[in-house]
Amino acid sequence: MPLTNQLGIHLYGTTTLLGLAYLAGALPSTSRSLVGNMSQLQESLSEACRVHGSSAVRTWIDVTMPIIAKPLMAAFCLTYAGTLLELPVSQLLYAPGSEPLSVGIDKALANYNFGGGTAMEIMGILSALAVVAFVYSAFRLLAPVGWKRIGVARG
Amino acid sequence: MDNKLGQLVKVEGASKFYGELAALNSLNLTIEPGEFTVLLGPSGSGKSTLIRSLAGIEKIDQGRITFGDEVMSEGDKHIAPEKRNLAMVFQDYALWPHLTAQENVAYAIKRRGFSREVSESMVKEILERVGLGHKAKNYPSELSGGEQQRVALARAIVARPSLLLFDEPLSNLDADLRERLRIEISTLTRDIGASALYITHDQSEAFALADRIGVINKGSIEQIDKPEKIYEKPLTRFVATFTGVAGIFRGIVRSIEEKYCTVEMGGDLLKARHTVKISEGQEVDLLVRPAATSFADTGKNRIDCTISDVAYRGRGYDHAIETKYGLLTGVFDEVGHTRGDRMQVSIDQQRCIAFPITEAN
Numbered sequence: 036m037p038l039t040n041q042l043g044i045h046l047y048g049t050t051t052l053l054g055l056a057y058l059a060g061a062l063p064s065t066s067r068s069l070v071g072n073m074s075q076l077q078e079s080l081s082e083a084c085r086v087h088g089s090s091a092v093r094t095w096i097d098v099t100m101p102i103i104a105k106p107l108m109a110a111f112c113l114t115y116a117g118t119l120l121e122l123p124v125s126q127l128l129y130a131p132g133s134e135p136l137s138v139g140i141d142k143a144l145a146n147y148n149f150g151g152g153t154a155m156e157i158m159g160i161l162s163a164l165a166v167v168a169f170v171y172s173a174f175r176l177l178a179p180v181g182w183k184r185i186g187v188a189r190g
Numbered sequence: 191m192d193n194k195l196g197q198l199v200k201v202e203g204a205s206k207f208y209g210e211l212a213a214l215n216s217l218n219l220t221i222e223p224g225e226f227t228v229l230l231g232p233s234g235s236g237k238s239t240l241i242r243s244l245a246g247i248e249k250i251d252q253g254r255i256t257f258g259d260e261v262m263s264e265g266d267k268h269i270a271p272e273k274r275n276l277a278m279v280f281q282d283y284a285l286w287p288h289l290t291a292q293e294n295v296a297y298a299i300k301r302r303g304f305s306r307e308v309s310e311s312m313v314k315e316i317l318e319r320v321g322l323g324h325k326a327k328n329y330p331s332e333l334s335g336g337e338q339q340r341v342a343l344a345r346a347i348v349a350r351p352s353l354l355l356f357d358e359p360l361s362n363l364d365a366d367l368r369e370r371l372r373i374e375i376s377t378l379t380r381d382i383g384a385s386a387l388y389i390t391h392d393q394s395e396a397f398a399l400a401d402r403i404g405v406i407n408k409g410s411i412e413q414i415d416k417p418e419k420i421y422e423k424p425l426t427r428f429v430a431t432f433t434g435v436a437g438i439f440r441g442i443v444r445s446i447e448e449k450y451c452t453v454e455m456g457g458d459l460l461k462a463r464h465t466v467k468i469s470e471g472q473e474v475d476l477l478v479r480p481a482a483t484s485f486a487d488t489g490k491n492r493i494d495c496t497i498s499d500v501a502y503r504g505r506g507y508d509h510a511i512e513t514k515y516g517l518l519t520g521v522f523d524e525v526g527h528t529r530g531d532r533m534q535v536s537i538d539q540q541r542c543i544a545f546p547i548t549e550a551n
Contacts, residue, residue: 082245082247083278086272087298087301087345089272097297101286181329
């Protein structure tokens with residue numbers, strides 16, 4: 036990567052480049068999943084916050100973030116689970132000696148180590164489920180009551 | 191900024207463009223300290239744009255807005271909404287769904303930097319004042335529309351801002367609730383002495399609330415004055431039409447005496463007032479106020495009519511009547527008449543106003 040090398044940024048063969056590639060791959064779908072929620076935000080909610088004395092940043096923290104907390108959480112879990120076992124970009128850009136899980140599984144299966152490969156797959160899925168469970172449990176336990184009420188239908 | 195209540199607000203030559211469309215057109219407005227000003231106008235007249243510009247949510251393209259001696263908006267200068275010491279009540283209530291009624295109100299008082307005890311006491315007091323002390327811990331989704339709007343009102347008033355803005359706050363409420371909340375808005379705002387700007391398209395709401403009414407059309411104010419003056423002496427046809435007209439008759443001016451004129455329509459002569467210059471022989475429209483009409487046998491201004499519709503109003507009946515010169519609505523009588531009855535309607539010359547016909551008419 037001659038241009039970035041000239042600028043003193045050495046990315047090729049590093050995990051940073053792989054991270055950037057994961058970001059680029061996940062952004063479109065993750066953003067798309069949040070578009071619906073963001074477009075339904077009532078503008079008057081943030082306007083009310085501004086006219087009642089809060090700055091733009093404070094408004095984001097106090098009003099916008101609580102309302103989109105659940106969709107953000109869902110988008111994070113979706114992105115994490117999707118990226119954990121991502122293969123094509125991982126194979127192309129992983130740094131030697133730092134194989135992602137998906138590359139490890141692929142190598143094991145390619146070497147007829149079906150037991151090992153399958154075990155790694157199951158561990159990967161279980162870890163994704165564990166992260167999702169942790170995130171939702173943490174939200175349930177730690178988030179203010181008002182945050183949890185948003186989006187819940189009441190009879 | 192000082193936290194003095196009821197400050198002078200001036201809008202000078204304010205213009206705001208959305209592409210080719212001028213939402214505000216060199217608009218001028220002054221709100222005296224402690225005055226309750228109502229802007230009355232149809233949808234698209236620019237009243238929401240003006241109130242949002244005062245709030246700092248929108249930037250004007252030309253002109254100036256000042257609060258007291260301080261310039262809020264002019265050229266590149268634009269003071270952010272949170273620094274303008276004002277509050278606003280929105281049409282859709284704009285209550286934050288993740289906060290209780292108490293928390294919604296308490297949020298607005300944070301900027302004053304009071305201690306927790308003082309804030310809690312002020313919040314409690316204002317919620318009691320609007321009749322929602324027992325619902326302080328409810329979330330907005332657990333409150334009715336009227337209750338939500340009362341919380342929004344409490345939130346606007348609790349920090350005692352110098353300017354209160356009301357963006358058609360009663361539009362989403364039913365008729366009975368609207369009247370009750372209107373009274374609360376009027377009394378609470380005047381109790382704290384803040385200057386207020388209220389926008390609405392409902393003329394009865396405007397007349398009930400205002401110290402002064404500004405009638406706005408196509409981005410500029412056509413007339414601003416006390417409600418009585420607006421109603422009795424409209425200076426433009428638009429102002430007369432928008433503040434309540436039972437019907438419009440067309441005729442020719444036969445004579446003029448100072449404030450009055452005699453207008454010929456077919457075989458009838460009607461006496462009316464005029465608030466703008468007219469001349470003999472000129473074709474004019476007579477704008478008849480609902481209060482001008484009656485079925486009484488007295489009065490000189492009488493024309494034949496036929497009852498076309500009757501509506502019961504509780505205290506009496508409103509009639510729609512057909513005359514040779516057009517339809518008149520809102521003709522009140524305590525007794526209901528029958529559809530098809532032929533009668534005579536009397537028109538009070540004081541409440542019948544002649545305007546010249548323009549190209550637009």
